[in-house]
Amino acid sequence: MRTAYSVETVRNAERELMARLPEGALMQRAAAGLAAACADLLGGGSGAGRVSAVGRVYGSKVVVLAGSGANGGDALYAGARLAARGARVWAVPLAADRTHEGGLAALLGAGGRVADDPFEVLAVADLVLDGITGIGGRGGLRPDAVPVARAARGGRGVIVAVDLPSGVEADSGEVAGEALRADATVTFGAYKPGLLIDPAREYAGALRLVDIGLGPYLPSVPELEALQHEDVARLLPAPTGESDKYRRGVVGIVAGSARYPGAAVLAVAGALRGGAGAVRYVGPGGDAVIAHYPETLVHEGPPSKAGRVQAWAVGPGLGDGPGVADALASDVPVLVDADGLRLLDPATVRARTAPTLLTPHAGEAAALLGVDRAEVESGRLAAVRELAARYGATVLLKGSTTLVASPDQGVPVRVNPTGTPWLATAGSGDVLSGLAGSLLASGLDPRDAASAAAYLHGLAGRLASHGAPVTAHEVAEAVRGAWRDVVGVRAGA
Numbered sequence: 001m002r003t004a005y006s007v008e009t010v011r012n013a014e015r016e017l018m019a020r021l022p023e024g025a026l027m028q029r030a031a032a033g034l035a036a037a038c039a040d041l042l043g044g045g046s047g048a049g050r051v052s053a054v055g056r057v058y059g060s061k062v063v064v065l066a067g068s069g070a071n072g073g074d075a076l077y078a079g080a081r082l083a084a085r086g087a088r089v090w091a092v093p094l095a096a097d098r099t100h101e102g103g104l105a106a107l108l109g110a111g112g113r114v115a116d117d118p119f120e121v122l123a124v125a126d127l128v129l130d131g132i133t134g135i136g137g138r139g140g141l142r143p144d145a146v147p148v149a150r151a152a153r154g155g156r157g158v159i160v161a162v163d164l165p166s167g168v169e170a171d172s173g174e175v176a177g178e179a180l181r182a183d184a185t186v187t188f189g190a191y192k193p194g195l196l197i198d199p200a201r202e203y204a205g206a207l208r209l210v211d212i213g214l215g216p217y218l219p220s221v222p223e224l225e226a227l228q229h230e231d232v233a234r235l236l237p238a239p240t241g242e243s244d245k246y247r248r249g250v251v252g253i254v255a256g257s258a259r260y261p262g263a264a265v266l267a268v269a270g271a272l273r274g275g276a277g278a279v280r281y282v283g284p285g286g287d288a289v290i291a292h293y294p295e296t297l298v299h300e301g302p303p304s305k306a307g308r309v310q311a312w313a314v315g316p317g318l319g320d321g322p323g324v325a326d327a328l329a330s331d332v333p334v335l336v337d338a339d340g341l342r343l344l345d346p347a348t349v350r351a352r353t354a355p356t357l358l359t360p361h362a363g364e365a366a367a368l369l370g371v372d373r374a375e376v377e378s379g380r381l382a383a384v385r386e387l388a389a390r391y392g393a394t395v396l397l398k399g400s401t402t403l404v405a406s407p408d409q410g411v412p413v414r415v416n417p418t419g420t421p422w423l424a425t426a427g428s429g430d431v432l433s434g435l436a437g438s439l440l441a442s443g444l445d446p447r448d449a450a451s452a453a454a455y456l457h458g459l460a461g462r463l464a465s466h467g468a469p470v471t472a473h474e475v476a477e478a479v480r481g482a483w484r485d486v487v488g489v490r491a492g493a
């Protein structure tokens, strides 16, 4: 599990740890880890967007952009370490009289210099350390930092953000104004939410975490968590000798309409790959569904007359078709997506006795919240939390970063680490609905079902795409490969 902690939590932990260490020790740990990561990148270490051409630290040209806080201190001390290994290092202090004194002295003592002309050195730098702001930064870059940041980006050097790319909001992932896009970010003690959530995540490049000993002082519950293969493997259902199709769970799919018949097929395609023992389709698209998947049980509806299911997934391509209210009136978990989300009444959802899972994209989330789509996209974390609270439901917010929030207090939001922008293709959300509904039917709680489905769906997207366009149907077909990859089954086994 990868975890992320808010600025306040990180600062509290740092305070406790610092009280037990000699003055300045923590900054030295950070600087040592940062310098090691830079040496790796200068040596051609991969992972970052740009790769340094110099091949070694000795003789390389390094520029340190130093803001007025401790973030600048980290960068300057790391610069000093690189200078001691033979790099030519220039400092560019951005707040002349408030530069970290100890850091600057260390850099000058190791043979580094203050740049006479920042733009001249940025043009030739092999590596630029962005120490303008870290967790103390507020708002985008200040105007005086903007030309320097642009020159850094315009040069050929690898840009390494210290703790965070300067200009991004650590707690929310928002970017209010201009920020410095990095090739790699070396972060200290813990990931911050902004490093994992777009738009800020886009600015961070490859992530590296430097352990500065904060672990024992961080609370057990983070603000944000990202499942990894082993976490998802533990969640996925596996049939046993006792299993039969009903015990494995039956998922009901309410999707498709005369206008969108394909949505029924795609939602069923996802559901069939999701671990339920049977898929029951309810709606007008039964013929198309059977033509593609004869293993589906079909019924014209309404859902309450279609037979017992352990969970419903309602909404993809439904248009104004019926079925949402009927499914919501049931006593089993219900996933509501797409057209099912229109006019969804919070009171109806809150009154349900079984869990509800909503899966909006940014446009649907914006409509539910009564705000602009851009507001949701720039503040995903706040939007998903607000929706979960308002509806008393688990919410999976789709998009470039997929987030899953629980309505319960003190439960970390999950951020999905898999996926590819190639998933932005018509119908891929329908596949996700079916997949998540199937996992709900097989007994996962809504938060686990949503995050495991997003994980598999994102991985399937990557496997099916391999860097080329992919269709929703192919994503569904690749789910089995993703599942095997997650549970560690090798081909041929």
Ligand SMILES: NC(=O)C1=CN([C@@H]2O[C@H](COP(=O)(O)OP(=O)(O)OC[C@H]3O[C@@H](n4cnc5c(N)ncnc54)[C@H](O)[C@@H]3O)[C@@H](O)[C@H]2O)[C@@H](O)CC1
Pocket (backbone or CB within 6 Å): 014, 015, 018, 026, 027, 030, 067, 068, 069, 070, 071, 072, 074, 132, 133, 134, 135, 136, 137, 138, 139, 140, 141, 142, 145, 162, 163, 164, 167, 188, 212
């Ligand atoms: N607290 C600790 O124990 C440790 C902190 N560390 C470093 O310290 C950083 C936090 O240091 P600080 O609290 O001094 O804060 P920062 O260095 O992140 O930034 C604060 C300074 O930046 C200025 N500033 C704020 N917003 C700005 C903007 N938009 N544009 C330009 N300047 C802006 C402020 O006026 C202030 O002087 C961390 O991110 C990390 O890099 C590390 O050394 C590890 C240990």
Ligand SMILES: Nc1ncnc2c1ncn2[C@@H]1O[C@H](COP(=O)(O)OP(=O)(O)O)[C@@H](O)[C@H]1O
Pocket (backbone or CB within 6 Å): 338, 361, 397, 398, 399, 400, 401, 402, 419, 420, 421, 422, 423, 424, 425, 426, 427, 428, 429, 430, 431, 432, 457
């Ligand atoms: N830029 C992106 N990067 C990664 N994944 C994306 C991006 N845009 C969309 N997706 C994913 O693609 C799927 C699209 O779903 P949705 O918006 O419901 O489309 P549709 O209604 O056509 O099925 C979701 O899983 C979403 O998270």
Ligand SMILES: [K+]
Pocket (backbone or CB within 6 Å): 071, 130, 131, 132, 133, 134, 161, 162, 163, 164, 165, 166
């Ligand atoms: K920074």
